[in-house]
Amino acid sequence: MSRLISLDNLRSGWMRTPNCKCIICEKPLYRRPNELRHVRHVACMSHRNEAQMLSGISEAQYAGLALGRRKGTNNREGYTHKESSKRKISAANHAYWLAHPDLALARGAKVRGALSPHWKGGSSRLNISIRTMTEYRTWAEAVKERDTCCLRCGTTVNLESHHLLEFAALLVEYGVKNREDARACHALWDVSNGRTLCERCHNNEHGRVHVSHGAGRRFVPKVPTPRPSMAGSANPNWKGGLVTVQCQTCGGDFLRKSSVAPKSKFCSNRCRR
Numbered sequence: 001m002s003r004l005i006s007l008d009n010l011r012s013g014w015m016r017t018p019n020c021k022c023i024i025c026e027k028p029l030y031r032r033p034n035e036l037r038h039v040r041h042v043a044c045m046s047h048r049n050e051a052q053m054l055s056g057i058s059e060a061q062y063a064g065l066a067l068g069r070r071k072g073t074n075n076r077e078g079y080t081h082k083e084s085s086k087r088k089i090s091a092a093n094h095a096y097w098l099a100h101p102d103l104a105l106a107r108g109a110k111v112r113g114a115l116s117p118h119w120k121g122g123s124s125r126l127n128i129s130i131r132t133m134t135e136y137r138t139w140a141e142a143v144k145e146r147d148t149c150c151l152r153c154g155t156t157v158n159l160e161s162h163h164l165l166e167f168a169a170l171l172v173e174y175g176v177k178n179r180e181d182a183r184a185c186h187a188l189w190d191v192s193n194g195r196t197l198c199e200r201c202h203n204n205e206h207g208r209v210h211v212s213h214g215a216g217r218r219f220v221p222k223v224p225t226p227r228p229s230m231a232g233s234a235n236p237n238w239k240g241g242l243v244t245v246q247c248q249t250c251g252g253d254f255l256r257k258s259s260v261a262p263k264s265k266f267c268s269n270r271c272r273r
Contacts, residue, residue, distance in 0.1 A: 024050050127168055130182045139189045147196035158199040165193055247271050 018028035020036065024047035031042055043051030081089070097104040113119065130136060140161035149156045163170075167188075176182050187193070197205060232238065240258035247254060249271035256264045266272040 022047055022051075126171065126176070126178070126182075129179060130171075130176075130188075131167075133179060133182065135183060135189055139191065139194065142191050143194035144196050146191065149196065150198040150201055151195050152197055152201040155198045159196050160199055160202045161194045162197045162202055162205060163193060164195060 016030040018030050020029050020031055020042045022029055022044040024043055027044045143161040144159050170188055174185050174187055176185055182188055242255040243258045243261045244253050245256050245261050245264050247267040248265045252267055254267040
């Protein structure tokens with residue numbers, strides 16, 4: 001049998017003594033101690049949404065939380081990991097794949113080449129593709145660790161690894177056609193074929209223009225290749241531009257794009273009404 005709440009019960013202390021207040025309307029409330037430890041702002045049922053916004057959650061995050069309460073949706077939608085959590089997750093993933101190299105290679109084989117969702121028909125150059133390999137980065141770091149400074153000017157900042165024999169020439173000489181051939185070619189990873197240069201000296205070595213940019217920052221601008229104008233009729237998507245259309249109400253002429261001109265009958269909303 002359900003127990004009815006009477007005035008006598010209220011006066012005798014049957015209801016628990018309030019131990020906090022609503023942050024919005026200051027209504028006396030009772031919350032369990034463990035609830036008070038895990039919430040930032042206490043609120044009554046009428047002001048839960050306002051208190052949720054005061055706790056530092058953005059509107060987009062709160063919308064994600066509301067969506068996550070629906071059945072079949074992600075209840076973490078709208079939340080982002082803390083930087084410390086991101087570092088822990090990254091370190092755990094890195095340690096796992098280092099401990100299981102066979103699984104890492106098998107996983108990479110499933111999304112390599114034409115199986116990759118970013119595959120564009122092999123349009124990227126082989127030279128650029130090989131420079132993104134782990135073997136290439138290991139070679140470059142080994143060259144810089146051996147020399148420790150720029151061998152031309154002696155600086156120790158903005159160091160880069162320079163090939164004595166051009167990298168592209170080695171690819172042609174040893175018949176490297178893909179990344180697997182590059183991985184098996186020991187001449188590409190010969191540390192004696194490299195020397196350490198700073199960014200400025202490396203650019204000068206290749207005869208590239210060097211331009212100062214900002215305080216202590218330098219970059220090598222790429223000379224833009226002149227391109228034909230794509231404006232107007234030179235654009236392959238050109239459909240004739242603006243054409244003159246006669247209004248069916250007032251008889252006046254007005255301009256519309258050629259793609260929508262057949263559907264345009266009125267020059268203004270007044271003529272349409």
